[in-house]
Every structure is written in structure tokens, then in C-alpha cells.
Amino acid sequence: MTSRRDLFIDLSVELTGYSRVQLLGTGMSERYLQALDEVLPDGMVDEFLATSAALPTMTIDAILRSETWGPVTRNIMILWYCGRWTALPDSWRAVHGTRPADSNHVISADSYQAGLQWVAAGAHPAGARQQGFGAWTVAPEEAAS
Amino acid sequence: MSEHRSDERANGIDDAQHDVVVVGAGIAGSLVAKRLTQAGFSVLVLEAGPATAAAFDDYSNHVQAFYAATSKGPESAWPPAAGVPQPDTADIRTGDGYFVQAGPLPYGSTYTRLQGGSTLHWLGVSLRMLPEDFQLQSSYGVGRDWPLDYWALEPFYGEAEHEIGVAADVVDQTHLGLEFAPGYDYPMHRIPPSYSDRLLAAAVDGMTVNLGEDQLALKVRNYPAARNSMPRGDYRPVGAVDQRRAGQGDGHGLARDLGQRCAGNTACTPICPIQAKYNAGKTLAQADGRTLQVVAQAVASKIQLDPVTGEVRGIEYQRYDDPASARHTVHVARGRVYVLAAHAIENAKLMLASGLGSASGMLGRNLMDHPSIYGWGLASHPVGPYRGPLSTSGIDDLRGGPFRARHAALRVDVGNDGWRAPTGAPDSTVTDAVANRGLFGTALREHLRSTLSRHVRFSLNVEQLPSRSNRVSIDPRYVDLLGNPRPVINYDIDEYTLAGMAAAKRVYQEVFRRAGIKDCTDPEQGVWFPSVAYQGDTLHYHGMGHFAGTHVMGNDPAQSVVDTDQRCWEHRNLFLVGSGSFPTMGTSNPTLTLAALALRTARHLAKELST
Numbered sequence: 001m002t003s004r005r006d007l008f009i010d011l012s013v014e015l016t017g018y019s020r021v022q023l024l025g026t027g028m029s030e031r032y033l034q035a036l037d038e039v040l041p042d043g044m045v046d047e048f049l050a051t052s053a054a055l056p057t058m059t060i061d062a063i064l065r066s067e068t069w070g071p072v073t074r075n076i077m078i079l080w081y082c083g084r085w086t087a088l089p090d091s092w093r094a095v096h097g098t099r100p101a102d103s104n105h106v107i108s109a110d111s112y113q114a115g116l117q118w119v120a121a122g123a124h125p126a127g128a129r130q131q132g133f134g135a136w137t138v139a140p141e142e143a144a145s
Numbered sequence: 146m147s148e149h150r151s152d153e154r155a156n157g158i159d160d161a162q163h164d165v166v167v168v169g170a171g172i173a174g175s176l177v178a179k180r181l182t183q184a185g186f187s188v189l190v191l192e193a194g195p196a197t198a199a200a201f202d203d204y205s206n207h208v209q210a211f212y213a214a215t216s217k218g219p220e221s222a223w224p225p226a227a228g229v230p231q232p233d234t235a236d237i238r239t240g241d242g243y244f245v246q247a248g249p250l251p252y253g254s255t256y257t258r259l260q261g262g263s264t265l266h267w268l269g270v271s272l273r274m275l276p277e278d279f280q281l282q283s284s285y286g287v288g289r290d291w292p293l294d295y296w297a298l299e300p301f302y303g304e305a306e307h308e309i310g311v312a313a314d315v316v317d318q319t320h321l322g323l324e325f326a327p328g329y330d331y332p333m334h335r336i337p338p339s340y341s342d343r344l345l346a347a348a349v350d351g352m353t354v355n356l357g358e359d360q361l362a363l364k365v366r367n368y369p370a371a372r373n374s375m376p377r378g379d380y381r382p383v384g385a386v387d388q389r390r391a392g393q394g395d396g397h398g399l400a401r402d403l404g405q406r407c408a409g410n411t412a413c414t415p416i417c418p419i420q421a422k423y424n425a426g427k428t429l430a431q432a433d434g435r436t437l438q439v440v441a442q443a444v445a446s447k448i449q450l451d452p453v454t455g456e457v458r459g460i461e462y463q464r465y466d467d468p469a470s471a472r473h474t475v476h477v478a479r480g481r482v483y484v485l486a487a488h489a490i491e492n493a494k495l496m497l498a499s500g501l502g503s504a505s506g507m508l509g510r511n512l513m514d515h516p517s518i519y520g521w522g523l524a525s526h527p528v529g530p531y532r533g534p535l536s537t538s539g540i541d542d543l544r545g546g547p548f549r550a551r552h553a554a555l556r557v558d559v560g561n562d563g564w565r566a567p568t569g570a571p572d573s574t575v576t577d578a579v580a581n582r583g584l585f586g587t588a589l590r591e592h593l594r595s596t597l598s599r600h601v602r603f604s605l606n607v608e609q610l611p612s613r614s615n616r617v618s619i620d621p622r623y624v625d626l627l628g629n630p631r632p633v634i635n636y637d638i639d640e641y642t643l644a645g646m647a648a649a650k651r652v653y654q655e656v657f658r659r660a661g662i663k664d665c666t667d668p669e670q671g672v673w674f675p676s677v678a679y680q681g682d683t684l685h686y687h688g689m690g691h692f693a694g695t696h697v698m699g700n701d702p703a704q705s706v707v708d709t710d711q712r713c714w715e716h717r718n719l720f721l722v723g724s725g726s727f728p729t730m731g732t733s734n735p736t737l738t739l740a741a742l743a744l745r746t747a748r749h750l751a752k753e754l755s756t
């Protein structure tokens with residue numbers, strides 16, 4: 001049986017445009033899954049993963065359009081790119097309830113550094129993974145592609 | 146070290162007499178302490194905040210705090226102690242922070258009240274003031290003249306550049322009348338310009354803009370930075386501070402192998418993780434420990450006078466053990482002379498709270514800043530932002546010239562940090578792509594790659610003239626947890642400065658056009674900043690942390706608070722050091738100049754104390 005983490009990673013690959021290896025390489029997959037468990041009401045994460053397991057029959061477009069799963073899915077993208085959770089919309093909370101962890105916050109010092117946005121920018125997380133003296137004088141890596 | 150000795154203080158050993166009592170372990174106070182201990186005098190430094198930046202392990206906790214902070218503003222790495230509040234950028238919007246914003250406009254700048262002071266989170270731009278900046282009134286009929294000219298300060302500029310460790314090449318800096326002592330060069334070679342600086346220079350150098358009747362040619366120039374680079378001659382870059390308590394560490398105040406070179410962490414503000422950027426702790430660590438005593442968590446609250454002589458006879462301070470609590474004990478520090486180095490606002494506040502310095506009516510007045518405009522855009526090709534020092538170059542050609550008779554001068558700071566400051570990017574770019582554009586998967590990744598890599602940001606820093614009505618005052622209704630007054634700030638931006646801000650906006654638009662940068666500036670979509678209406682336009686401005694003018698220096702006791710030695714006219718054993726002494730500020734970031742003034746005062750004091 002596919003593990004929860006595998007389901008989560010499979011979905012995240014579709015959402016982020018980064019490969020399984022790249023996502024696992026951030027070291028954050030377990031922590032993000034835990035963050036979802038902390039924010040969503042009991043059982044909802046598994047329900048969500050089951051829904052997404054129906055990919056590609058169930059398209060990402062359809063998931064994003066869903067009133068229940070759309071906001072959660074968008075938050076997962078922001079989680080991977082920025083390492084932060086964004087409070088779910090009030091309309092969503094009115095239906096599904098609110099957990100204390102559902103607030104705007106950076107998951108951890110590590111998640112901040114693991115954000116894919118820095119990779120996408122051809123850069124590095126501000127304040128971490130220094131590139132070395134003078135590295136800023138050369139063309140960015142991504143600029144070449 | 147400070148922890149160790151402060152235990153003694155808490156036990157009530159209070160009446161030791163020092164040669165000098167310094168209030169504040171920021172750059173101004175640390176330079177005075179270093180110089181005077183090295184000259185053999187005993188110096189007591191009272192520091193309001195905790196000394197958590199002084200040991201490298203503790204400093205690293207501040208780095209972690211920054212990583213985990215939800216808002217990554219300038220103060221995010223530096224939360225203050227409960228009894229020692231500080232202004233916070235986020236409070237400018239709500240208006241309910243440490244500053245009592247009495248208007249008409251919000252004052253947009255902040256500072257840090259921890260040992261090390263505001264250099265913990267400064268950017269490190271270290272420009273000298275222009276010779277003409279010292280004679281604004283006689284040259285252009287505006288502002289005030291300094292009682293000193295550029296050449297009186299020139300040797301101290303050189304000294305300050307070596308104390309701070311400034312990286313630059315004199316050949317880049319000799320323009321607009323700026324001259325250096327013969328044979329002089331900065332202690333370190335310039336920080337290499339960024340890839341985007343070079344692209345911008347290729348597009349912009351030589352273009353002209355009109356300011357009034359003046360036509361000015363532009364050039365992208367590297368600016369002097371308090372950031373370690375390749376040393377010149379036998380200069381040794383000063384790395385990270387690592388002062389441990391007695392019995393820990395190797396007994397040296399500085400780490401031997403960290404921070405001797407900028408490594409491109411792109412986080413100079415709020416925190417340089419390796420301390421390649423200067424902070425005042427480096428200077429304090431170089432003071433002579435045999436005659437230095439630092440008491441952290443000690444808030445100066447009142448200056449005591451001798452009623453007969455009018456001289457200062459002690460400084461009351463509140464010592465607390467627990468930074469989370471307002472519990473404290475009150476002590477008095479005594480010396481032969483007293484030096485207030487607590488920051489422009491806090492110096493004036495302490496004087497006002499002690500009922501001193503009122504004779505000229507100038508105390509607290511003439512508060513200035515550099516109200517600044519952001520412009521942000523998308524370059525046509527990737528320029529490699531989000532890498533390297535937050536900025537490495539600027540356009541300085543609009544800092545001086547005859548147009549200053551009509552409107553304020555300005556300086557263009559060219560960012561390497563993309564849209565971080567004005568919009569909260571890259572996070573805001575991700576959110577926009579996901580939430581507004583509905584992107585996901587490879588389209589999302591590609592969109593971010595192609596936009597983030599083209600982000601360009603200018604900050605245009607505009608000169609502000611002194612005005613009596615821009616001021617800090619106190620009001621018994623507003624006090625902090627320790628019962629000390631909170632600064633009440635009255636602030637407005639006058640026509641002269643507004644016209645400079647409007648010109649700044651025009652200039653960045655012209656430069657963007659010339660460089661093929663698509664202007665995406667939209668203050669409504671960016672981070673919130675205060676705004677002011679001007680000639681049918683709305684100008685959004687941000688503060689630069691460049692406070693000045695609250696205890697203005699002059700030759701006439703009726704028009705100034707301190708003399709050219711920064712000695713208080715009214716109380717002759719009291720000195721007020723820092724940018725509060727500036728009659729005007731021009732367009733240069735104030736710290737190098739306030740450091741030069743502090744060194745000049747220290748030289749004077751060393752002479753005076755030995756006679």
C-alpha cells in the first residue's frame with residue numbers, strides 16, 4: 001500500500017513542478033505532513049490524500065476548484081515554496097472548523113531555508129547557505145537555462 | 146564579560162568612581178569606550194539591553210529567530226527586553242508601538258536597544274558627507290551650516306573607516322567635490338559589484354536627467370560598505386564577536402576564523418549570520434578590558450546634577466536580571482565626565498526626562514530622516530537578484546549641485562534583494578502566482594523562475610532639512626514598563642523635501658525606461674508604507690533608520706545644544722554623541738559621520754582628562 005508520505009509527495013510533485021527527489025531532498029516532507037495534521041480536522045488529511053490519489057482521473061484543476069480542497073491545496077504549494085502556513089479563509093473555517101495551528105506562521109527555521117522559491121529564483125535563502133565571497137558577481141545559474 | 150561584572154553591580158557596588166560613564170553600547174558609545182580605555186582611563190558603559198549579541202552562540206540564536214520569524218522586518222532578529230521597548234516597523238501602520246506618533250505624518254524609522262545597538266541590523270552603507278553638505282546655508286540658502294567643515298572631519302573619517310572596517314576604493318569615491326587625504330585609501334578593497342549592478346551600469350552610465358535647470362549625468366557606482374572584503378596593505382579584517390563569560394571560550398573577544406570576508410548571505414538587514422558586516426560589538430571587544438566595565442541590562446533613567454556647579458554628578462540607572470520582567474533595582478553611576486551615546490532619540494529623551502538642556506529651546510528639535518521612495522520593476526533578462534549584500538551600488542550624482550537651492554538632494558540605492566523590501570517577495574510573488582494567477586506544477590515553477598530572476602528594486606533616499614517642529618518630546622501620560630517616558634514624535638515633510646521626493650520618483654522612472662526595466666511599482670499592492678499627498682500625486686515613503694538632529698551642534702549656545710566637541714553647552718562635564726548632533730544630514734547614511742564625530746570627541750576627552 002502506498003504510504004501517506006508517498007501520496008503526499010506524489011501530489012506535491014504535481015503541485016510544485018519539482019521532482020520527487022528534489023522534494024525529498026528538502027528534508028521537509030514529514031514535517032509538512034505533520035503540519036497538515038495539526039491544522040486540518042481529524043481524518044481530513046487522509047481523505048485529502050485519498051482524493052488526490054485518484055489523480056490523474058481527478059485533475060489538479062478540479063481539486064483547486066473544490067471549495068474544500070482548493071484552499072488546502074494552494075496552501076500546500078505555498079508551504080513547499082515558502083516554508084510557511086497561511087491561515088485558511090474564514091469561509092473554509094466556517095464549514096470545517098478552526099484549529100489553533102491554522103495561523104500565518106513559518107513552520108520552522110529549517111522550513112524557511114528549505115523553501116523552493118530560493119531555488120526557483122536561482123538564489124539561496126536569505127541569511128543561510130551563503131554562496132561565498134563574490135558569488136553575486138556572476139550570472140545566476142538559472143539565468144542560463 | 147559583561148555578565149560576570151554585572152553580577153557585582155547587582156550586589157550594590159555602586160559608588161566606584163570612573164573617569165568616564167558612557168550611556169549606550171552602540172557604535173558611538175563603543176568607539177568612545179575603546180579609545181578612552183586604550184588611553185588608560187577607566188570607563189563604565191551602561192547598556193539598556195541584554196548582551197546576547199556578544200557571545201557567538203547567543204548571537205546564533207538571533208539568526209534562528211530570524212529564520213523562524215513570520216515577519217522578516219528589520220527588527221525580526223532582535224526582540225527587545227520587556228522594560229526596554231524599541232520602535233518596530235510593523236507599528237508604524239498601527240500607530241500603537243513604542244513611539245507615540247503625534248503626527249501630522251508617521252515617522253518611519255526604527256532602532257535597536259540591545260547591546261551593539263542599531264548596527265546589529267544596519268545595512269552598512271558608509272558614505273562620507275559631501276563638503277558642500279557642511280555649508281548648505283551659505284552655499285544654497287537652505288538648512289543650517291555646520292560649525293565644522295569637511296576638512297576638520299576628514300582625518301576622523303579616515304580613522305572611522307579603519308575602526309569600522311569599510312570596503313571601498315578611493316578612485317570610485319572622488320566626485321562631487323569629495324577629496325581624501327593624499328595617499329589615503331580605504332582599509333579594504335571595494336565589495337565587488339553585483340551582476341545586476343554591471344548590467345544596470347552598462348545600460349545607464351552616461352544618461353542624463355534634469356533637476357530643475359541642472360542637467361546631471363548618471364553613473365552607477367560602488368558604495369563604501371562596512372562589510373569585510375579583501376584587505377589592503379596590512380589591515381586585518383575583524384570577524385565575529387565571541388565574548389564568553391569568565392572560564393568559557395579562549396579568552397579572546399573575537400572569533401578567529403569567522404566573518405573575515407562577506408560570504409553573500411543576503412541578510413545584512415536584519416542580521417548578518419557570520420558578522421562579516423560591522424556591528425558595534427566588534428569595537429567594544431577591542432576596548433582595553435583592564436579598564437572597561439560594561440553593565441548590560443542597565444537602563445539610564447535620570448541624569449543627576451550638582452545644584453551648585455550645574456555639572457552632572459551621577460546617572461541613575463535601572464538594573465534588571467530578567468529581560469522578560471520589569472523588576473529592577475535602581476543604582477547610580479559616577480564619573481568625572483558623562484557621555485550619552487544612547488541614540489539620537491534616547492539621548493534627547495534622557496535629557497528631557499531629567500529636566501535638562503532646555504536653555505536653547507533646541508533639545509529634541511530638528512529631527513530628520515531620509516524619507517525614501519521605492520521603485521520596483523522587471524528587467525528584460527535575468528539579473529540574478531536575491532544574492533549578495535542587499536545592495537552593492539548606487540547612483541550618487543544627484544547628491545549635490547545648485548538644484549539644492551530649490552529642492553532636496555537624493556541618492557539612489559540599487560538593490561540586490563529583488564522585491565523583498567517593497568513587496569515581501571519572494572513569498573508575495575509565490576502567493577500571487579498561486580492565489581491570483583491559479584498557477585501550479587511546472588507552470589508555477591517556470592513563472593517563478595522567470596519573474597523572480599528579473600526583480601529589480603531601487604530605494605531613493607531623499608535629504609530632509611532640519612525643522613523646529615519636527616521633534617521628540619515627552620509626556621507623563623506615556624511611559625514604558627519601567628516608568629521611563631516613551632518618545633512622542635512630531636513629524637512632517639516640508640515642501641523642499643517633497644519636491645525632492647517627486648524628483649526621485651521621476652528619476653527612477655527615467656532610469657527604468659532607459660534600462661528596459663518594466664515599472665511594476667504599485668504601493669497599493671506592496672508592503673504598507675505611510676504616504677503623503679504632493680501636487681496631485683501620492684508619495685509613499687519609508688524611513689531609513691537615519692535619525693538626526695535632536696541635540697544639534699553649533700557655535701552659539703542660544704541656537705544649539707552641544708558645541709563642536711559635542712559637549713553640552715549647559716553642563717560642561719556632559720557630552721552627547723551621535724547623529725543627534727548633526728545640524729543637517731545631506732544624503733549620506735549617518736553612521737560613518739557620527740563615528741567620525743565620536744572619535745573626534747574621544748580625542749578631545751583623552752586630552753582633557755589627562756590634564
Ligand SMILES: Cc1cc2nc3c(=O)[nH]c(=O)nc-3n(C[C@H](O)[C@H](O)[C@H](O)COP(=O)(O)OP(=O)(O)OC[C@H]3O[C@@H](n4cnc5c(N)ncnc54)[C@H](O)[C@@H]3O)c2cc1C
Binds near residue numbers: 173271444
Ligand atoms: C534598518 C536600518 C538600516 C540602517 N542602515 C544604515 C546604513 O546602511 N548606513 C548607516 O550609516 N546607517 C544605517 N542605519 C542607521 C544606524 O543604525 C545608526 O545611525 C547607528 O546605529 C546609530 O548609532 P548610535 O551608537 O548613535 O545608536 P545605536 O546604535 O542605536 O546604539 C545606542 C545604544 O544605546 C542603548 N541605549 C538606549 N537607551 C539607553 C538607556 N536609556 N540606557 C542605556 N543604554 C541605552 C541601546 O540599547 C544601544 O545599544 C540603519 C538603521 C536601520 C534601522
Ligand code: SF4
Binds near residue numbers: 406409410414416
Ligand atoms: S551579504 Fe551576507 S555575509 Fe555579506 S554582509 Fe550581508 S549578511 Fe553578511
